[in-house]
Amino acid sequence: MIELQNISFAVDSDSQEKEILRDVSLSIGDGKLVVITGPNGGGKSTLARMIAGVEKPSSGRILFNGEDITNLSITERAKKGIGFAFQQPVRFKGIQVLDLLRIAAGKPLSVGDACNYLAQVGLCARDYIGREVNASLSGGELKRIEIATVLAKASSLSVFDEPEAGIDLWSFQNLIEVFEGMRRNIQGSSILIISHQERILSIADEIVVLKDGRVTASGPREEILPTLIGTQAAVRECRKNVVKKDEVGVC
């Protein structure tokens, strides 16, 4: 399905080169659900943007179904079957939820079908179909609509950047059913999810850990998940350091 070969990405930050991704290689097979996890700032969203074509790598190649798509535009990749749900969905003045779903579907979409996508993400369709995708929507509502657009697009590879962010706990199971439904309904479709949530990690076929722009672990869920759950949270490690400094009177 998709293969990232030795992807590196650097940006200019305060006239210094900052490496965000360092020699990242990974591949996602047909029909697979892969979850990328790792600390904040590790480069996960950057990697997702790289796959969608929003950013171009400084070096390395991206193959999609065997074809080199490294230099293709966002539009061309979307047309070839890559879908992308943003970590922070975009708002549009005047564009209605129905308009956005129709654009996503790329073909005439009946109101009934559109409602169906909204129902899948747990929104009462009647109340939302005519709403503008503007600042009046709550964060969670916007996030669900974002997921619905990717559902409507029905891509062979769908990338979700922290789909659980802002979704209430009660709806979590619903979200998991969305991914499972996608796998059933789109033949051979692969899903890439960026997530910090154990419940999402636990439905993965494979897990990739990205830290400081590097893949530090990857493999089947059964192998990787246990190693993650046992580790100390980053915050706690930091705190420990501060305490140590306190003790020696540095602070």
Place this chain on the structure above:
Amino acid sequence: MLKLDEIQKRLLMEVADLHKVPEGAYNIRSNSQSAGRQSTANIEITPKTDVSGLDIRIKPGTKNESVHIPVVMTQSGLTELVYNDFYIGEGADVTIVAGCGIDNCGPKDSEHDGIHRFYVGKGAKVRYVEKHYGSGSGTGKRILNPGTEVYQEEDSSVEMEMVQIKGVDDTERTTTAELAAGAKLVVRERLMTHGSQRAISTYVVSLNGEGASADVVSRSVARDDSYQKFDAKLVGNAACSGHTECDSIIMDRGRILAVPGLEANDVDAALVHEAAIGKIAGDQIIKLMTLGLTEQEAEEQIINGFLK
């Protein structure tokens, strides 16, 4: 309908959504002549005798009736100045649809200057829709200069929708309003300019009575080399509230000047102005591209939505 050719019919569709003779009272003006006029029991339309134009009198208490007074011009080089006065009786509730379409396929400029005066009685409600449209491949310009004066008595309400999306080369719109106690004015302006078009919109709204309120919002897009100026002034002379807003997208080499003007002459006047001008947000285009649109298609969708 009446004696109109295909171009005139198309213009009527564009500016007044008219496919056939409208219901209720109407006057259709075509190339400076009346192509059809009808009064009703409650709404009387009479031509003025001293100048070009109409007097439209709406009886007090008239409910749910409409008046259509569209103007179409298809003769290149025609210039006209028209005065239409509306007298809206106490407690009436009516919809007025105006609008002007110019098709200029000749070398000379065509110009319609329409002065509309509204005398709105106590407690009356008016919804006013005015669309401008231009077409034709001639080198002559299509020029529209609407002047609107609104005099609102106590507790009356006026809602105005002004739309100019296509084909008008030059516009200077001046709107003045005077509101008595409890009167309410809402204006929604939608504007798009192309090529080297120019559109100037000036508002002076005086809130003279306690509890008067005004909300003037302009959404606009300036493309190519076009220029727009939005100059909105609110004058608060009593305990009142007023809000003006200019929300604009610029593209290509388009230019927009927003001039806020707030004058509070009463300590209880609450007046607000907001203005935002900028190009289309990059992440909006990116999002639509990830759904399969090209950059250009994405821009079109964003603008269509914005001006809807």
